[in-house]
Amino acid sequence: MTTIRSWEFWGLPRAARATVLTIIAAAVMAVVAVGTTSDETGWLLVSVLAMACAVTEVINVGIGRTESRARTDRVEITVSTDSVWVFAAVVAAPLPGVVALAVALSLLVSVRDAFSTSDRVRIPLHRVVFNISMVVLSSTGAAVVIQTYAASPLGAYQGGLLVAALAGFAVMHLAESFLLGSVVSAHGGVGWRPFRELAFDWRGALAQCALGTLIGVAGSMDPFLVAAGVPIAMLLQRGLQHRQLVTALARDPKTGVASSSGWRDRAERELALSRSSNQPMGVAVVDIDHFKTVNDTHGHLLGDEVLKATAKALTSAVRDSDLVGRFGGDEFVVLFPQAGRAAVAEAGERLRAATAELAIEAPGLELPLRITTSVGLASYPRDGDQLHSLLEQADAALYDVKHTGRGRVSFALDPRSMTAPRNEGPAAEPRRA
Template sequence: MELTALGLFLLDVSRGSFTQSALFGTLMLSVLGVVHTEIAIGLERLRRQVADTPHGDLSSVWTFAAAVLLPPALATVVVLVIFTHQWFRVWRSIQVPAYRHTFSTATVVLACHAAAAVLGYAGGVSPLELEGPRELLTVGLAILAYATVNTGLVAAAIALSAPLPRPSPAQLIGHWDDNMLELATLCLGGLAAFALASNPWLVPLVMAPLLVLHRAVLVRQLEEVASTDSKTGLLNAAAWQSRASKELRRAQRGRTNAAVLILDLDHFKSVNDDHGHLAGDEVLSAVASALRTEVREHDLVGRFGGEEFVVLLPELGREPESTAELHAIAERIRHRISTMSVVVSTPTGSLTIAGLSVSVGGAAFPDHGTGLDHVLEAADTALYAAKRDGRNAVRIAAAVAMPRQHAPGRR
């Protein structure tokens, strides 16, 4: 990526001269990008510290405006100025590796070239000529080209370098909100290009909505941190219950089924006693990752505390298929954990912990309760039945509740 970006830059420089207005635009956009970073530096540091997925860099306002207004060589200069300044003021202070910064810079340069290629293919669009649907469509396609190239290259790098299990789509390309933020930022970049071409004094007005976007993104990410268990990356108990209640209400309105699994690691206290709590935390994290990979993307997975985990599985279908499906999912999770080997760090070196097992209890909605508390209670009862039966087992609430249902008839 870096060699491609460098080669394109050298080719662009060799292809022609630059007008005074283009050089002035380069200076303006570079200065505005640096000023933007300085104004939002505190928010940006916090945002990068709490973010756990790729997100749109709001400096793309200025880099996309450069792609629209300037020749590719000068757009590359704007990118280099802004990203070099960000490295010294933001990225280096939070210990982002230099190779990642270089790669990010290269992807933005290539994204600028992609946007410029779309504009060139359409015969060139001047911001002063945005008077009809054709010009608007062209700028929209340039925005999509920029976002696709930038996001795609970053996602490819993450996918190729990430260890098993493979990252989820949200970890690769960001959540829906992240992508909407990127598109909104690029739209602001188009407006900044229009303002710079028509009246440069209007460009600083873009700063106000940018700072609002910074704060909105920070608030959302802080909310995400507040709802996440720090040791496993799963939802914490309060966040899981809140979201699970909403899912059950949705299932009730749509007359669909859902189910809950409660999982408890067997004899986990011995892991902490034998190897220390830090090793225990690594085991919890590995179990959480395995659990996440064994369920669907939209299933809700949380840590209930200690060594307990909980999963909400919406839209399982109708009886009797849903009970069989629930048991199959729980059994798959149980088997996966029983075959795990977790390499942990200890004061005496690396150690492999194997022989883990988990007891699982399940219950379905609405068969075992009309609310989340009732379904959880039924699943918890099934979990303790699994523990009484020797642990490392799966029990579903229907099987546990059956004797009590037939007791009156036998009497």
């Protein structure tokens, strides 16, 4: 039997706990305010919307998760069209009905997430309550916007509902993104990037807004017309899932950097842009020295940690416009858009230095594990005008480095090392940080 003090909520950082409690308190006040201002509920429409959402979720979870495992092995589908049904209530139901549906669908999502995986992951109570609070606040805000607009003189004009719906959904979408982003930021200290990424998925948001508006209008005429939106919502969710799968395929699941195919796609686009604008571009091929010795001596689990640490170090050493990718094994590639030869040379040295500073700790190691990397560089247009030729030249430079000392940086057409070899011993051996 668990006690209140054993809840996972108390393990959150203090800022995250404060943010979650603030959002929950605001949602409770919104529910109380709604309950005291309206007696209308629209139970029939709300019930039909809830059943339609449940049917859509049951069908899509089975189909979507099966396809995701078949195509990407480990990707879990998290996108859904829940907002469509909530927004349909926002458009057509009184405020109490909107709040009731928001609570019901949030509970449905929690049950779906708990039972749609083979290991039946237990969802912490604070997360369930937070999700309910987030949807209640965002949907209530959207409903207030739409009802206020409809009651104003502007609401009498043709097209007024469409304008109100767009404004209301923008409020709901941005509010959910902001609330979720604020908690993620407070929990992990990652700034406001989660808010930006969630808030500006405008294509999916616009599609859900349009479908929710149509279902809401149809439901206001006859609640049972809501059933006609189920197959459309299923198709929309499949489209959103496809986008997520494409995004997942562009990332290496082990290190989080771009996958080989994702990196090549971006590099080909940047090379085409460089040709059309007569701008330079560079690539780097980075190889971890003595990586096989790491696996053979310390095991593949530590080898995976080395890969992850190296990917993180490489990413921290480049510009936001650059792109780090993994080509497989212990080989990484880096793209430097609009970078001349001197800038590429400086970037290559930063990559080498960043990985040389790593000190990887693991159980069983008396001293942290230190690594070095060898870096081969090539630049457009001097070293080639096709991506494959640039990679071949950078790989040739890497080959030269690997056979003349390792732990250095070299350009394709300049085999002389840019940095002097360092006599630091085998890179796979643990040394004092």
